[in-house]
Amino acid sequence: MRNTVGIQRKDAIACRCSPEMRRNEEADWLDSPPKQMNSTCDVLVAGGGVAGVPAAVAASRAGARTVLVERENFLGGTGVTALHRYICGLYANGSSEPTATLNAGLAREVVVRLRALAPSSHPLPMGRGWGFPFEPAHLRTVYESLAEGEAHLTRRICSTVQEVERREDGSIASVTVQTPEGENIFRPRAVIDATGSGAVLRLAGAPYAPAPDPNRQPGGCTLHLVGIEGDRALLAIKIAWHLGRLPAVEAVGLPAFGGFAAGCDEGEGFCRFSFSQEVAVHGPQVIQQRLEQVHAVLAAHVPELAHSRIIGRFHLLDRDGVRLVGDWELDEASILEGRKFPNSVARNAWPMESWSSEGGPVYAYPPDHDYYGIPRRCLHSSAVPNLFATGRCISASRPALSSTRPMGTCIALGEAAGKLAAIYR
Numbered sequence: 001m002r003n004t005v006g007i008q009r010k011d012a013i014a015c016r017c018s019p020e021m022r023r024n025e026e027a028d029w030l031d032s033p034p035k036q037m038n039s040t041c042d043v044l045v046a047g048g049g050v051a052g053v054p055a056a057v058a059a060s061r062a063g064a065r066t067v068l069v070e071r072e073n074f075l076g077g078t079g080v081t082a083l084h085r086y087i088c089g090l091y092a093n094g095s096s097e098p099t100a101t102l103n104a105g106l107a108r109e110v111v112v113r114l115r116a117l118a119p120s121s122h123p124l125p126m127g128r129g130w131g132f133p134f135e136p137a138h139l140r141t142v143y144e145s146l147a148e149g150e151a152h153l154t155r156r157i158c159s160t161v162q163e164v165e166r167r168e169d170g171s172i173a174s175v176t177v178q179t180p181e182g183e184n185i186f187r188p189r190a191v192i193d194a195t196g197s198g199a200v201l202r203l204a205g206a207p208y209a210p211a212p213d214p215n216r217q218p219g220g221c222t223l224h225l226v227g228i229e230g231d232r233a234l235l236a237i238k239i240a241w242h243l244g245r246l247p248a249v250e251a252v253g254l255p256a257f258g259g260f261a262a263g264c265d266e267g268e269g270f271c272r273f274s275f276s277q278e279v280a281v282h283g284p285q286v287i288q289q290r291l292e293q294v295h296a297v298l299a300a301h302v303p304e305l306a307h308s309r310i311i312g313r314f315h316l317l318d319r320d321g322v323r324l325v326g327d328w329e330l331d332e333a334s335i336l337e338g339r340k341f342p343n344s345v346a347r348n349a350w351p352m353e354s355w356s357s358e359g360g361p362v363y364a365y366p367p368d369h370d371y372y373g374i375p376r377r378c379l380h381s382s383a384v385p386n387l388f389a390t391g392r393c394i395s396a397s398r399p400a401l402s403s404t405r406p407m408g409t410c411i412a413l414g415e416a417a418g419k420l421a422a423i424y425r
């Protein structure tokens with residue numbers, strides 16, 4: 001069984017590799033047929049993002065010969081690109097500042113390493129929960145240094161998983177990766193889908209729950225601003241107040257405001273918005289225009305933003321992604337009651353978030369000072385014996401996934417997937 005659905009060769013070069021590297025690559029393809037290489041490894045991790053790097057590091061630390069495939073030219077995925085300010089899902093909920101992460105292992109190690117780069121960082125309250133403030137560039141440094149130090153880990157950046165072949169028994173026989181040097185066919189013992197989009201699940205023809213359509217939750221995106229004047233402490237309230245009072249005609253088509261966070265530099269800030277799926281279907285250009293429009297409206301109404309400039313924006317992040325159909329599906333009841341399982345591989349206490357276009361999110365929390373467990377069966381495909389999924393693609397109901405997708409939880413889930421794949425026989 002060979003499957004290339006959804007990912008075409010042109011996507012293989014849609015990464016942030018240097019233009020020179022890309023030109024050489026394209027020239028190679030024009031002049032000669034692509035080179036093909038065959039390699040074996042114990043574990044192949046597809047996607048070097050928030051969950052993929054911990055997965056690869058954990059597999060390597062367990063002694064497995066591991067290959068980490070990442071289509072961009074850096075590690076860290078949405079943790080680096082999405083302009084997030086806080087790592088959520090690391091701590092239990094409650095009124096007192098947590099002193100330790102819920103999960104030991106790599107989640108704790110990442111926090112320790114981030115703190116070494118920004119010693120004054122400490123958990124900050126977010127609703128009934130806690131978030132750890134971080135700089136995306138620091139996360140990238142931490143992830144790259146984690147991966148660099150691993151004896152059994154080979155990194156393949158600027159490389160895209162684009163084909164998966166299965167055996168008669170349903171297991172994955174090979175994974176074809178487009179690398180800058182040519183096509184590389186790996187024959188791993190176990191594969192981890194850490195692509196955030198279920199790319200391997202889809203290529204393998206493994207059962208998955210697609211994003212529901214219609215009734216999808218609005219996607220989120222962030223505007224990175226500089227040149228903000230005056231006090232930024234009350235900006236979240238001021239922006240919400242002004243947007244809420246816009247005349248109907250001016251407010252048409254504007255996204256729902258999701259919050260504001262001040263940046264570390266003077267005058268720097270991050271505005272979050274949610275766009276309904278009706279807007280999202282029009283594509284990134286329409287989103288860009290709307291973001292510029294909303295910035296102009298804000299600059300006209302909020303004095304602190306009058307001279308602000310946009311220096312970055314992150315495209316729409318989907319709240320309803322592809323999910324594995326695993327040996328077991330995590331459900332809402334388990335989260336709300338703080339259920340523990342004998343085979344739990346990660347702990348989590350982040351609330352379920354339900355977003356709608358009309359208003360802000362509604363949160364449903366597990367008990368304070370407690371957590372629920374995520375069983376290892378949520379990471380294993382029900383149909384493909386040597387396939388695991390981690391990060392935002394695990395087997396969870398749609399509401400349950402909104403609790404398990406924060407970065408802190410994804411780090412722990414990545415580590416768990418790496419350990420499980422390393423011992424898969």
Ligand SMILES: Cc1cc2nc3c(=O)[nH]c(=O)nc-3n(C[C@H](O)[C@H](O)[C@H](O)COP(=O)(O)OP(=O)(O)OC[C@H]3O[C@@H](n4cnc5c(N)ncnc54)[C@H](O)[C@@H]3O)c2cc1C
Pocket residue numbers: 007046047048049050051052069070071072076077078079082084085086087088089159160161162194195196197199219220221317318319390391392393405406407408410
């Ligand atoms: C609107 C929104 C706001 C959020 N805000 C926060 C927040 O403030 N704090 C927080 O903690 N969490 C937040 N999250 C959650 C968080 O962003 C993600 O759920 C989490 O980072 C997912 O991690 P991941 O490893 O699964 O995916 P990613 O970090 O996206 O990693 C996937 C990696 O796979 C690579 N890849 C994809 N396809 C291929 C392929 N075919 N071959 C090779 N590589 C491939 C990608 O380049 C990427 O590097 C938010 C989520 C949403 C939807």
